[in-house]
Amino acid sequence: MKFPIYxxxxxxxxxxxxxxxxxxxxxxxxxxxxxxxxxxxxxxTEEAVExxxxxxxxxxxxxxxxxxxxxxxxxxxxxxxxxxxxxYKTKGKHLITQKTEHKATLDTMRELERQGxxxxxxxxxxxxxxxxxxxxxxIRPDTILASIMMVNNEIGVIQPIxxxxxxxxxxxxxxxxxxxxxxxxxxxxxxxxxVDLLTITAHKMYGPxxxxxxxxxxxxxxRIEAQIHGGGHERGFRSGTLATHQIVGMxxxxxxxxxxxxxxxxxxxxxxxxxxxxxxxxxxxxLNGDLERRIPGNLNVSFNYVEGESLIMAIKDIAVSSGSxxxxxxxxxxxxxxxxxxxxxxxxxxxxxxxxxxTTVEEVDFAVNLLKTKVAKLRELSPLWEMYKxxxxxxxxxxxxx
Amino acid sequence: MAYSDKVIxxxxxxxxxxxxxxGDDSVGTGMVGAPACGDVMKLQIKVAKDGTIEDARFKTYGxxxxxASSSLVxxxxxxxxxxxAIGIKNTQIAAELALPPVKIHxxxxxxxAIKAAVADYKQKHANExxxxxxxxxxxx
Numbered sequence: 088m089k090f091p092i093y094x095x096x097x098x099x100x101x102x103x104x105x106x107x108x109x110x111x112x113x114x115x116x117x118x119x120x121x122x123x124x125x126x127x128x129x130x131x132t133e134e135a136v137e138x139x140x141x142x143x144x145x146x147x148x149x150x151x152x153x154x155x156x157x158x159x160x161x162x163x164x165x166x167x168x169x170x171x172x173x174x175y176k177t178k179g180k181h182l183i184t185q186k187t188e189h190k191a192t193l194d195t196m197r198e199l200e201r202q203g204x205x206x207x208x209x210x211x212x213x214x215x216x217x218x219x220x221x222x223x224x225x226i227r228p229d230t231i232l233a234s235i236m237m238v239n240n241e242i243g244v245i246q247p248i249x250x251x252x253x254x255x256x257x258x259x260x261x262x263x264x265x266x267x268x269x270x271x272x273x274x275x276x277x278x279x280x281x282v283d284l285l286t287i288t289a290h291k292m293y294g295p296x297x298x299x300x301x302x303x304x305x306x307x308x309x310r311i312e313a314q315i316h317g318g319g320h321e322r323g324f325r326s327g328t329l330a331t332h333q334i335v336g337m338x339x340x341x342x343x344x345x346x347x348x349x350x351x352x353x354x355x356x357x358x359x360x361x362x363x364x365x366x367x368x369x370x371x372x373x374l375n376g377d378l379e380r381r382i383p384g385n386l387n388v389s390f391n392y393v394e395g396e397s398l399i400m401a402i403k404d405i406a407v408s409s410g411s412x413x414x415x416x417x418x419x420x421x422x423x424x425x426x427x428x429x430x431x432x433x434x435x436x437x438x439x440x441x442x443x444x445x446t447t448v449e450e451v452d453f454a455v456n457l458l459k460t461k462v463a464k465l466r467e468l469s470p471l472w473e474m475y476k477x478x479x480x481x482x483x484x485x486x487x488x489x
Numbered sequence: 490m491a492y493s494d495k496v497i498x499x500x501x502x503x504x505x506x507x508x509x510x511x512g513d514d515s516v517g518t519g520m521v522g523a524p525a526c527g528d529v530m531k532l533q534i535k536v537a538k539d540g541t542i543e544d545a546r547f548k549t550y551g552x553x554x555x556x557a558s559s560s561l562v563x564x565x566x567x568x569x570x571x572x573x574a575i576g577i578k579n580t581q582i583a584a585e586l587a588l589p590p591v592k593i594h595x596x597x598x599x600x601x602a603i604k605a606a607v608a609d610y611k612q613k614h615a616n617e618x619x620x621x622x623x624x625x626x627x628x629x
Contacts, residue, residue, distance in 0.1 A: 179627050393527070394550050394551050394552060395527075396552035396553065397500070400492075400552075430525070431526075431527075432524040432525060468503060468506055468518065469529075469549070470531035470548040471524060471550045473531075473548060486523030486524065486529075487521065487522070487523060
């Protein structure tokens with residue numbers, strides 16, 4: 088086993104070696120600018136870009152002409168949300184999203200609020216899912232755009248996008264979907280889903296970092312305003328010289344994902360269930376987010392009465408993410424777990440395990456044993472654990488906040 | 490996050506972990522902090538007949554620096570009188586463990602834990618006959 092064991096596939100994935108192999112000639116040999124129409128160097132790379140566009144479109148069951156290359160998910164979400172809001176602003180100024188979205192969506196909404204738009208941030212249910220009735224109730228006559236992610240990055244729950252699509256289409260509201268954590272993990276069929284704009288990125292599906300795609304529906308046609316101006320690349324939606332090698336990598340990653348997703352998922356789900364079986368065997372362990380409506384590779388668990396940063400310190404042989412504030416740039420514990428109604432303590436003591444196609448049974452078993460040993464050790468140190476074992480209800484204790 | 494070697498040593502080999510019998514007259518217990526803030530320290534001192542602290546125990550819910558700070562003070566209070574123990578300053582703890590600025594609150598909490606444990610012991614013995622080694626002092 089290679090240490091630390093990588094269980095953070097939702098942060099990023101390694102590039103599949105087959106993807107890397109396909110990319111390399113486009114750095115050295117086929118280096119032409121795909122926009123060069125006057126010679127074979129350009130023709131060669133334009134062909135490669137269009138082949139890749141076809142693979143990405145096929146993964147989403149979309150038309151290649153509906154795919155625009157971006158630098159990644161943050162740009163994709165910015166382009167979709169700002170672009171649509173600004174194009175349709177004469178129709179209305181109200182936007183809808185939810186509190187558990189990625190910062191790339193939430194901060195974009197905040198910026199639009201500064202520009203004069205109004206945004207509703209929906210609460211989610213205790214299982215992390217948006218409530219359809221609450222979504223409907225948030226719609227106003229001047230609502231122009233809703234942005235709901237397909238799969239949450241922290242807890243892996245799958246939102247009811249098909250139903251939201253029907254509602255939005257009936258009301259004439261543009262639906263943007265951040266599908267970064269969904270692409271290559273669950274089926275996305277844009278021929279049936281009534282989603283108008285959809286963001287994906289390569290580095291969450293064994294492709295390279297720095298490349299993503301935005302799907303922009305053609306039928307019925309959705310319009311957006313460009314955010315980056317220049318040479319008019321990508322039919323004017325996104326100017327800038329195309330990064331051929333990155334695009335080729337994303338295309339190959341999409342092709343492989345489409346071909347291998349079903350078998351990979353079966354294995355990953357088995358490993359995730361094995362991990363949960365091992366961890367749920369422990370006392371005072373809480374699963375965050377719905378277990379059924381969830382992607383196969385995600386497990387988000389809070390280990391009660393253990394503090395998050397000391398836990399991360401104790402399990403440095405595995406590479407995971409924590410909901411603890413101490414491990415991130417902000418001083419607040421995970422806002423996603425707080426939105427589920429988890430207490431600060433439980434949010435602090437959460438660990439996100441995300442498994443991928445290179446995860447093995449041995450790695451999962453190692454992680455289970457490590458967690459069992461270290462959590463037990465930290466609980467021996469924990470006065471809260473002692474009080475819990477003595478039958479003290481910690482909610483009745485008067486703590487001196489500091 | 491980079492921890493000093495001393496923090497890592499106390500975190501990996503915490504000294505004097507555990508609990509004394511709460512009902513024991515010779516024991517003073519201090520519990521400070523709050524779970525929502527990410528730190529709770531419980532410090533117990535066992536006071537000998539001559540008024541010196543003969544033993545100490547701790548349990549801490551918190552980050553590595555909080556665990557190290559409380560582990561360290563269990564070593565420092567041993568052999569000290571109650572007055573000497575409450576003279577331990579957070580700056581001494583922070584300096585010994587080379588705590589970064591964002592972790593100074595851990596040393597403050599450890600200082601508070603000593604004061605709370607001493608106050609608890611003194612309160613238990615407030616009504617003793619004259620000749621008791623300590624007079625009760627006001628504490629909050």
